[in-house]
Amino acid sequence: MTDEQEKEIKQIWDDGLADEEIYHIGKVVAHWGAIEHEIFCQTIQTFDDSSTNDIELPKAMNNMSFSAVLELWKERVVDPAKEPEQSILAEQCRKIEGLKDYRNALVHGMWDWKREQPEVVTTTRIRKKNIVTTTFNEGDLHHFYTELAQINLLIRYPGGMREIFEERASQGFYINEAAFRRMALEKRKK
16 A cells, blocks of 8 residues: 555445444354355265266356255255254255345345434345345344354254264364263253
8 A cells, every 4th residue: 555545535435334233244144155165065075976087067066056056955965864964954954945035135135224213224125126125123133143153053063062072072172071961951951
């Protein structure tokens, strides 16, 4: 940056969003991207044929449409999984499907808020010649973020805490049985 650029005073527009809202929007975007990445990786692994380097991937795997990749994930990863993991993965798939419009509103929408209702933010977007407005009330962005964070965990570890601990133990981490028992008991309270 030149001295002249440093001296220049830039005027910027204030979007009116609170720091907490911006934080949650960032977390939603990061978690959604991580979900897409994990689902893509799990799906592409089902095409791995180590006997040949010539893998024929379907068009959906060009990653132009997350919906198409999600459909393949359900077909190739979720449906063939054994219980109880299959039910857990199927539930995450349903949740992701249900949250896609909310995510699209957040990422592709035009943001607005009214002075009379500062706790409400709306987004407006056009989808197939229709105007779609989505309202984000106070707390909605935090709830959305935590929902995505939980989905992210469960698509990676559908076997739950035991699966997480087994992976970490294989990496050299350790948790004693007493601590595991306390966590299991705490989980049952919820």
